Amino acid sequence: MTEQTETLPILLLKAREKAIGYVRPVLSDLDLTEQQWRVLRTLHELETTTTHTLAEKSCILGPSLSRILTKLDTDGIIIRKPSPTDNRVVNIKLSSKGKRLHQQVLKKLQRPYSQFNEDYGKAKVEKLNTLLRQFVG
Numbered sequence: 251m252t253e254q255t256e257t258l259p260i261l262l263l264k265a266r267e268k269a270i271g272y273v274r275p276v277l278s279d280l281d282l283t284e285q286q287w288r289v290l291r292t293l294h295e296l297e298t299t300t301t302h303t304l305a306e307k308s309c310i311l312g313p314s315l316s317r318i319l320t321k322l323d324t325d326g327i328i329i330r331k332p333s334p335t336d337n338r339v340v341n342i343k344l345s346s347k348g349k350r351l352h353q354q355v356l357k358k359l360q361r362p363y364s365q366f367n368e369d370y371g372k373a374k375v376e377k378l379n380t381l382l383r384q385f386v387g
Contacts, residue, residue, distance in 0.1 A: 272362040
């Protein structure tokens with residue numbers, strides 16, 4: 251194993267922390283965790299999905315996702331309904347309140363996202379996004 255291969259996971263974790271540092275204060279002000287925000291973003295993109303797909307797309311393990319969904323459901327942010335074709339499957343989507351919250355968060359994140367691009371250069375950020383998309387397949 252090369253030194254570069256060994257350090258790649260650490261570099262990726264450090265990069266994640268650096269990037270999330272821009273959005274963490276906004277999420278905190280809105281009483282949202284990073285994981286809750288990932289669920290909101292994913293549900294916004296997919297509109298309606300299953301728990302399994304949501305866990306995969308939001309990169310959250312099942313037990314953690316279960317707790318997050320319970321909180322979001324209790325807060326009226328999501329709607330969970332059994333699948334009409336298979337009662338073992340639960341379909342999840344954003345409620346109207348969840349859609350409004352998603353828009354509110356996006357609006358408040360515009361400034362930190364702009365600052366991130368300004369601090370690191372938009373071209374570098376775009377290139378990094380491209381490389382990471384290729385890397386994760």
